[in-house]
Amino acid sequence: MCHANGQDQRVDRQQRVLTQVQGGHFKLEITFPTEYPFKPPVVSFRTKIYHPNVSNDDKGSMCLGLLRADEWKPPNKVVAVLRLIQTLLIEPNPDDAIEPSIANEYRENRKEFEKNAKDWVKRYAK
Template sequence: MSSNPQLLTRLKYEMDLFKKDPPPGVQVWNANGERVDSLEASIIGPDETPYEHGIFKLTITLPTRYPFEPPDIKYVTRIYHPNVDDQGRICLDTLKMPPQGSWGPAHNLSTTLTTIRLLMAHPNPDDPLMKEITEQYRNNHQLFIKTAKEFTKKYAIDSQQQQTVNKKQTNENEKNTSTSSTTSTTSTTESIDSDTPNKKRNRDDDEEEQVEKEKEETLEKGSFKHQKTNNDPEETKEEEPEEEQEEEDVWE
């Protein structure tokens, strides 16, 4: 195959594309230096999918007439997916010639592997390879998610990766716990702060009530004193006639 100049030129062009503009979560390399038509690739499972944290290996075989014919791409790593069978074959329009598919020379390995990764995040139950998995995907989605995660953990994550995943999950749990604790503390503080004005208001009301009471007592005392003062002249007036009578007696 190394004697095919067109394939060599095309492959060099595409590998340069990977270096200049690498697609997210995708890597490609030459599996055998003597065979340019045989490549290997890896796809990192998309986030927030059952395949998250998994690294899925694939093989790529380029036909002689590539890019006028699609590459043969298969999963090596087992994956629980409606559009991938037990042999790793992928049901995807991009990998089929017209009229059944949409392959054309404008496609390349970068766009094709990106489409395969997108299929991992968004399975197509209308064009399945695995009937039972497809029915589960449609009718019991939670069980599908659970089983797909188990496959990913078993076949697509090695021990070192699993340690990294566990550490990441532990950090996320600690972060969530810290956030929850902070929220609880804030709520308690807000509750205390909200009670403080009420307590202050009650204290002010008590002080005002005490002041009013003191005012009333003062007014009562003042009224009593004023009443007593007004009564003194009357007592004096009642005594005056007696003094006059005494004076008359003396003159007599």
């Protein structure tokens, strides 16, 4: 199970927009700590998204193994992180969820999950 990270050492921030399959545009914030590249960047969604691996709170924290301190390696590239995020948007990982109720819905009622995800795209990501 993943947990939101309260890390707030901000030195450099960049924002990117990714497009999801349902046609929504999602803004991401990438914060590079002073120890980068020895510590991972912090990536958060600035656009709300209905997804088991992204928190529903204002922080928009996400669960991505590569961004965990114990898995991050200095040679890792931000472009690889963005590619993994795009993959995660299309193929959620309910076994490493930050939103357990959405993960359960994804596993047990995919049709309802897809409906809710599309509703959130219309509401927040157009």
